[in-house]
Amino acid sequence: MGWASLAPQQHVLLRSQPKHGAAAVTLNSSANYLGDAIGSTFGGIVLFAGLSPSYFPFVAGCLVLVAFFGQLILMLTNKKESKTS
Incomplete structure (x- = not known):
């Protein structure tokens, strides 16, 4: 489900920032990857701490x-x- 939102987000970004569309889409993708990394790190910490x-x-x-x-x-x-x- 998480990746299903990328295309609509990119469409809105390109429509709202036509001059800087490439930068807006790149920053959006970077934010998604950063969120994945933070979530994975948090999940690993929780599992390492012994929580079920x-x-x-x-x-x-x-x-x-x-x-x-x-x-x-x-x-x-x-x-x-x-x-x-």
């Missing part, structure tokens, strides 16, 4: 909630800023 893999869905769900609420806060603060300007 059965905790992964719970931890992943908590991280998804944190990311969701972080994105929601960003969206709400951007709306407030755009209304005042």
